[in-house]
Amino acid sequence: MVTIKQIAELCGVSRGTVDRVLNHRGNVKPDKEKLILDMAKKLNYQPNPAGKALTARRKHPVVGVLIASEGVRFFDDVLVSMRKAARQYEAYGLKVIWRSMRGFDTKEQCALIDELRPQIDALIINPVNAPAIVKKLNKLIDEGLFVVTVNNDIESVHRHCYVGSDYMNGGRTAGALLSMIGPKSLSTAVLLGSHAMLGHRQRLEGFLSVLRNHPDFHYLGAQETEDDDMVAYECTRTLLSEHPETNSIFVISAGAYGAARAVLASNRTDITMIVFDTIPSTIEMMRRRVIQAALYQHPHQQGRKSMQVAFDYLVNGIPPERSRYLMHNEIRILENAVGGTAKID
Amino acid sequence: MVTIKQIAELCGVSRGTVDRVLNHRGNVKPDKEKLILDMAKKLNYQPNPAGKALTARRKHPVVGVLIASEGVRFFDDVLVSMRKAARQYEAYGLKVIWRSMRGFDTKEQCALIDELRPQIDALIINPVNAPAIVKKLNKLIDEGLFVVTVNNDIESVHRHCYVGSDYMNGGRTAGALLSMIGPKSLSTAVLLGSHAMLGHRQRLEGFLSVLRNHPDFHYLGAQETEDDDMVAYECTRTLLSEHPETNSIFVISAGAYGAARAVLASNRTDITMIVFDTIPSTIEMMRRRVIQAALYQHPHQQGRKSMQVAFDYLVNGIPPERSRYLMHNEIRILENAVGGTAKID
DNA sequence: TTGTACGCGTTATCAT
């Protein structure tokens, strides 16, 4: 609990000098600088976040949030907790500008980034994986913008932090779970949003890597749904008529409701379905015993943590501890998917 | 973002007067008081936590932590995150005094509470469910001590907040899970720490309430293990020799390792085991395919949240939003129990 | 009853 003032007294200099040294703002004689640095290290100086937060208010730090959330139920939960965190931080003087979009249109996202850019000090974004976005984000980062990617990452972007799913592990977990709760002999089809989505490919890879060791696994291929329930419905209808031997379906991203409706429409009650996210439509299908299990990727934590990372950086000057915060994949069934338990965030 | 100062200016009074009104410290003319209160409400005044934290330092708030953690691996994780949160909050001037104990001895806990009592402003405790403790805690609460119960609650204690498991739901989830991953015909034995522990009884009740609807469920009774691996081992050995038809075991609290070793020693490979907590010994037994699934009760969240509740109250003067923070029960199998994923807290 | 002034830790600015 050493303060700048104490260090100043011990070194026989003024607070201003200590501050200049600690914030590398120069204009201090080398010997004094060394003395102060040594003293600070020796006494393990840690700035009091309360003091920092108090002064941060003058900087009027602003965070921009840009999520392709419209029509994707999963993001509702992410945003609920992101907003809750934001409300809390606004008491410290943080401002947040919210933007959303529907689908993954590169041009639209570029335009929204451009619109936000002059107003913000940090950006929380669910980036479209496209060269134009990569280029733009890297440029803004070079210019000093603090960037947090949420839910999906782009390796070639030098963002400061990623908060989101552990895709590979999600696929592995789903594979292992299916071999536990599915029939002995598995004839399994996979629905995924798009092969173009890195996360979706990784989940599929994890899934297959586990089931390759299964003694009786028959892979019926992966269909693209564009994360659309109607497409998923059609895919599944076709699948079940062309491959009536199908006894299990793994839905890698959105589209679970469409697939489940198709299973119902086909009068199949012998199919094991594993999907992602415990959104209301999925829980309804759990109630109807169509979907057996869902993998939960902690949307609330994703929202809270991403906002927290931006706050800590802008207001307290604390960079994120890790460059990636990966959510645990949790297995949920009807009994632990809903109700009873109070939300924690 | 209204400040006291701004309200004072708008009301044509001094800062001190506004402060007296807002903190109900009296000595303000009723009409002015009303004016100020109305203005504060109208402008939605929210005190800046940074300012509060800054002044809180002079009060030197102290939190006492008293957990019956020794020898219980589960609490290691709770304490890791509790310590991490404490370290963070210490930068704001919060002090924490740590005490631990082994087992649930009422006298010992009483003595430790007495020892802590004069030094602390808040207490985070894992209370023994005994009349003497109830009486003592209620007395301290009446005297103004802020009390948070962790992991197990006592209804008759008027603690300010409970952070811990949702026991009933944990039992229900385990029951439903067993009927998914277990054999068609279930002959199930239960091991629990003690019938005297409310949480353990609730888990059992939840478990049985689900399985009562199972078409082919045979309940072989519940044995007490005192949360001891050796006792659990003996129980399980006896069980398997007296009831060789046993094909599933539900371990409600500690003792999973002992039970698993007994299953191994009995050369049984056809038994489905569901337990609580993904402690290392359980994960080892998952690797050896003895334990199939564990219910995870978010020990890290329990630690972080309980410390956060105490901090918010002491330093920011914010009482907990809820009187109970119940953890979600997560289903974990080998693939999502360990590794790969970074910890979030 | 009310207002003033100081301290908390940090930062920015101005004067030396």
Add this chain to the structure above:
DNA sequence: ATGATAACGCGTACAA
């Protein structure tokens, strides 16, 4: 290059 000072928002002791 360095020191002094004001400001941030809140709590409180003390003076009027």
